[in-house]
Amino acid sequence: MSNLSPEPAVRAARMGLLARAPAARLAQLFPDLPAHDWLRAPEIGAVMLRGRMGAVGAPFNLGEMSVTRCVLRLSDGRVGHAHVQGRDKDHATRAAALDALMQGPEAGRIEAEVLAPLRAEEAARRRQRAERAAATRVEFFTLVRGED
Amino acid sequence: MYVATKGGERAIDAAHGWLAAERRGDPGVAELSIAQIREQMALAVNRVMAEGSLYDRDLAALAIKQARGDLIEAVFLIRAYRTTLPRFGASMPMETGAMQITRRISATFKDVPGGQVLGPTFDYTHRLLDFALMAEGEAPLAPRAPAEEVPAPHVLGLLDRDGLMEPVPEGAAVPPDLTRAPLELPASRALRLQALARGDEGFVLGLAYSTQRGYGRTHAFVGELRIGMVAVEMEIPELGFAVEIGDVELTECETVNQFIGSKTEPAQFTRGYGLVLGQSERKAISMSLVDRALRWEELGEENTGAPAQDEEFVLAHCDNIQATGFLEHIKLPHYVDFQSELELIRKLRRGATAMNEAEE
Numbered sequence: 001m002s003n004l005s006p007e008p009a010v011r012a013a014r015m016g017l018l019a020r021a022p023a024a025r026l027a028q029l030f031p032d033l034p035a036h037d038w039l040r041a042p043e044i045g046a047v048m049l050r051g052r053m054g055a056v057g058a059p060f061n062l063g064e065m066s067v068t069r070c071v072l073r074l075s076d077g078r079v080g081h082a083h084v085q086g087r088d089k090d091h092a093t094r095a096a097a098l099d100a101l102m103q104g105p106e107a108g109r110i111e112a113e114v115l116a117p118l119r120a121e122e123a124a125r126r127r128q129r130a131e132r133a134a135a136t137r138v139e140f141f142t143l144v145r146g147e148d
Numbered sequence: 149m150y151v152a153t154k155g156g157e158r159a160i161d162a163a164h165g166w167l168a169a170e171r172r173g174d175p176g177v178a179e180l181s182i183a184q185i186r187e188q189m190a191l192a193v194n195r196v197m198a199e200g201s202l203y204d205r206d207l208a209a210l211a212i213k214q215a216r217g218d219l220i221e222a223v224f225l226i227r228a229y230r231t232t233l234p235r236f237g238a239s240m241p242m243e244t245g246a247m248q249i250t251r252r253i254s255a256t257f258k259d260v261p262g263g264q265v266l267g268p269t270f271d272y273t274h275r276l277l278d279f280a281l282m283a284e285g286e287a288p289l290a291p292r293a294p295a296e297e298v299p300a301p302h303v304l305g306l307l308d309r310d311g312l313m314e315p316v317p318e319g320a321a322v323p324p325d326l327t328r329a330p331l332e333l334p335a336s337r338a339l340r341l342q343a344l345a346r347g348d349e350g351f352v353l354g355l356a357y358s359t360q361r362g363y364g365r366t367h368a369f370v371g372e373l374r375i376g377m378v379a380v381e382m383e384i385p386e387l388g389f390a391v392e393i394g395d396v397e398l399t400e401c402e403t404v405n406q407f408i409g410s411k412t413e414p415a416q417f418t419r420g421y422g423l424v425l426g427q428s429e430r431k432a433i434s435m436s437l438v439d440r441a442l443r444w445e446e447l448g449e450e451n452t453g454a455p456a457q458d459e460e461f462v463l464a465h466c467d468n469i470q471a472t473g474f475l476e477h478i479k480l481p482h483y484v485d486f487q488s489e490l491e492l493i494r495k496l497r498r499g500a501t502a503m504n505e506a507e508e
Contacts, residue, residue: 008389016379016392046233047382047393048325049203050241051345051423053337055302055402058319059241060338061326062345063425065203065380067236067393081387083236085380085394086204126248129377130295133249136266137293140258 011099014115018098019084021118023091029114033097035075042070042089068092074100171216185209194397194426195219199468200226201327201346203396203425220348220468227469240381240390244400244423245302247376251429254303255370256404262300267375303372304402307417314407314418317446333460340442340463344435345424347466355441355456355466356434364441364454368420371404375427399424401432405440410448418447438462 018026046064053060069083070092080100084092101110172179186193186209196208200223208226215221251267254260266272268290307313323338326346331339344352359366378398383390401422409415420440422432441456455461465471 008387011387012389012391019391019393020395044233045236046202046230047236047380048238049380049396049425050239050323051244051341051398052241053319053341054304054316054419054421055244055400056305057316058323058338059321060319060323060341061238062242062342062423063198063201063203064230064233064235065239065394065396066207066233069236071386081384083382083384083391083393085396087207127295128292129248129250130297131292132290133251133265133267134295135291135293136251136268138264138266140264 011102014102015082015095015099017115017118017122018082018095020122021091021095023086023088023094025118025121026091026094026114029117030094030098030110033093034101036072036080036097036100039071039073039079040069042068042092044068044087044089047083070096072096072100076104078103171214180213182206182209182213185212191427192217192219194428195349195431196222196226198425198428198431199223199346199348200230201425202226202230220472224469224472237382237385239393240383242378242380242396242398244374244378244398245305247300247374247378247398247400249300249374249376250397250427251375252300252372253370253374254372256372257303257306260300260303260306260372262298265300300374302402304404304419307371307404312417313404314413314416316419331463333463335459335463337439337443337446340459341421341423341435341439343463343466344422344438347435348468348471349428349431349434351466351468351471352434352438353430355462356437358454359437359441359456364444364452364456366403366420366437366440367406368403368437368440369405370433371402371419373399373401373429373433375399375429397426399426399428399432401429401436403433403436403440407447413448418443 045067047067048064049062050059051062052058065085066087067083067085068087068089068091069081070089071079071081072093073079074097078100080096080098080103082092082095082099084095098110098114101107186205189209189212192212193205193208196211196219197203197205199219200208200211202208207229208222211222211225212219214225249262249265249267251269252262252265254264258264304313308316317337319336319338323342324336326339326342331343335343358364360368376397377395379392380394380396381390382393399422403420405418405420407413407416407418418440420436420438420443422435422437422439424432424435438456441454442459442462444451444457451457
C-alpha cells in the first residue's frame, strides 16, 4: 500500500476543484471508473453552513446544504475521499476515485486530462462572472459647479 | 380532544388525484421542467432555499413544482425532507470578505475599494410590464467589461479601522443550533440570526419596516450590501484537514446605525447584520434591521415596547412553517371540541332563559 500522501494543501485544493466541478463535465472527462471497494458507500446528508456575526465575528448557524460523501479503496489499496455539494452519488464516486488515483502513477495523466481542463473551465466561469460584474461597476463623475 | 375518525379515505384519494391534475394544468401547455424552474424562477428557488434552510437548487425547484408555486408549501416540503438527512457536520465559518462579487453596493460611501457593482438588479428598472417577454426571443447576453482582480474588503471594516465602529461582538466558538435544541429565551445573538435567516421574508420585512416607521427606530444606513459566491470549507476528521466541498450564493447586508453612546461607551456606530442563502437582498436588509433592533438591551438602549425589540415576539412568530402549521390545523376536524362548545352555549342559554322566565 502506498503511503505517499501528498501535501494536504495540494490534496485539499484538488478535492475542492473536484467538488465544485459540474458533475456532467466530470463524467465526460473521466467516464470509466477504476475497480474499487467501498469503505463508505455514497451517502447523502447535510452540512450546517456557518456565517459570522457582523461578517467577521463569532460564528452562527445559517442553514444547511446537501452534501454527498463516500470513501473508496482501489484494488492496490489507495484510498480516496470525497465530500461533494449536492445529491449526486456518481459525482462523489468519481471525485473519490480521482482522489485515490492522484496518489499514484496515474497522477500526471489525470492532472492533464481531467484536472487541468476543470481548472481552466472554472477559471473561465469565474472570469465571465467578474467581467459581467465589471460592466456594472459605477464610474462616478463629479460635476463642478460655480466659479473656482 | 382528538378522536380518530374514519371514512374519508376515498374522498382523500380523489382529492389528491384532482390536485395532481390541477398541478399539471392544461395538458395542451408544455410541462415545466425542474431545470426551467431552477434557471428561470431563480429568486423563488432562492427564497425556498433560505426559508427551507437547505441550500439545494434542484430540490427547491422540485418543491415549487410540487407545491404548484405555493412557496410556503414548498418551504414546508424542504423542511420535511431536511429532517431525513443525516448531519455530516458543520462548515467552517464562511468568509464573505473573499466573496466572488456579483453585486456590491454601499449607501454610506461613494468611493469604496473594489467599487460599487450593481450586478443583475431590478433597481433602476421602470417596473413596467415587458410584453416582449410574452414572445419567445433570443437569449439576451449580459454585457462584459475587462475585470481586474481588485479586492473588495468589507466597507464596515474601513470604519472599524478609524475606531468609529463598535467592536465585533464575541460569541461561542460552537454556536447554538435551533434545529437541535428547543428555543430558550433570552436567546443569544447567534440563535436570533439563525431564526431570522430562515424566517418568513414577509414577516421579517414587516418588522424591519416597522422600525423605520418609528417602532423601535435604529437609524439604519446600508453600509454594505453584497451578493456573490462564497466557498464552503469543512474540516474532514478522517483526513485531518479542511476541504472545499462546494460553493454557495449568499446575500449579506451590514447596516451602520447611529449610537449616541452610553455611560460606558463613547458615541460610535453600531452594526446590524443580515446573511441569507441565495440572492435575496430584501430579506438580508430586513434581517439586519431586525437584528439591530433586537440588540437594544446589549447596547443599553430604551425598550420602547416596539414589536421588533421583543425577542420572544419576533422569534416565536417569524417561522412560517410553525405559523402555518398552527394556523391551518384549525381547519382540521375539531368535532368533539366543537361539540363541547355547543353544549356549553346551549347550557348558558338555557340558564339565561330560565332566569328571564323566573324574573317575569
